Amino acid sequence: xxxxxxxxxxxxxxxxxxxxxxxxxxxxxxxxxxxxxxxxxxxxxxxxxxxxxxxxxxxxxxxxxxxxxxxxxxxxxxxxxxxxxxxxxxxxxxxxxxxxxxxxxxxxxxxxxxxxxxxxxxxxxxxxxxxxxxxxxxxxxxxxxxxxxxxxxxxxx
Numbered sequence: 001x002x003x004x005x006x007x008x009x010x011x012x013x014x015x016x017x018x019x020x021x022x023x024x025x026x027x028x029x030x031x032x033x034x035x036x037x038x039x040x041x042x043x044x045x046x047x048x049x050x051x052x053x054x055x056x057x058x059x060x061x062x063x064x065x066x067x068x069x070x071x072x073x074x075x076x077x078x079x080x081x082x083x084x085x086x087x088x089x090x091x092x093x094x095x096x097x098x099x100x101x102x103x104x105x106x107x108x109x110x111x112x113x114x115x116x117x118x119x120x121x122x123x124x125x126x127x128x129x130x131x132x133x134x135x136x137x138x139x140x141x142x143x144x145x146x147x148x149x150x151x152x153x154x155x156x157x
Contacts, residue, residue, distance in 0.1 A: 006050035011066025058082035070111035089114035100130035
């Protein structure tokens with residue numbers, strides 16, 4: 001499993017902390033930026049790189065993306081077929097567990113303004129080890145991936 005990281009200025013310090021910690025734990029990490037703190041940067045420029053990488057290998061790779069709230073970052077990531085981003089901003093083991101077990105989330109979008117470094121790392125490590133349950137949930141994931149987001153008439157039926 002490759003773990004892709006991305007953020008803008010709002011999550012820069014947390015991303016750097018997580019990157020260093022994951023590398024020390026021997027995870028394979030690819031950092032898609034930002035590579036330095038720049039207050040005026042825009043999260044889509046970085047998040048799309050990590051999301052695209054996960055979309056190329058959605059069953060194996062994961063991404064941890066960071067922003068102020070994590071909301072916009074998840075919206076960007078979820079535009080890529082095969083990417084299933086979930087937003088996280090406070091540790092609740094049941095919600096994190098369900099994001100993997102039922103939704104097979106492969107991107108964790110963290111609201112850096114709402115978590116400490118320790119809480120974020122603990123949650124990430126927990127999330128990375130959780131399996132997908134499959135079964136009836138697999139059918140639902142397949143239905144998500146079959147949606148053609150540009151055929152709005154079909155989507156509304």
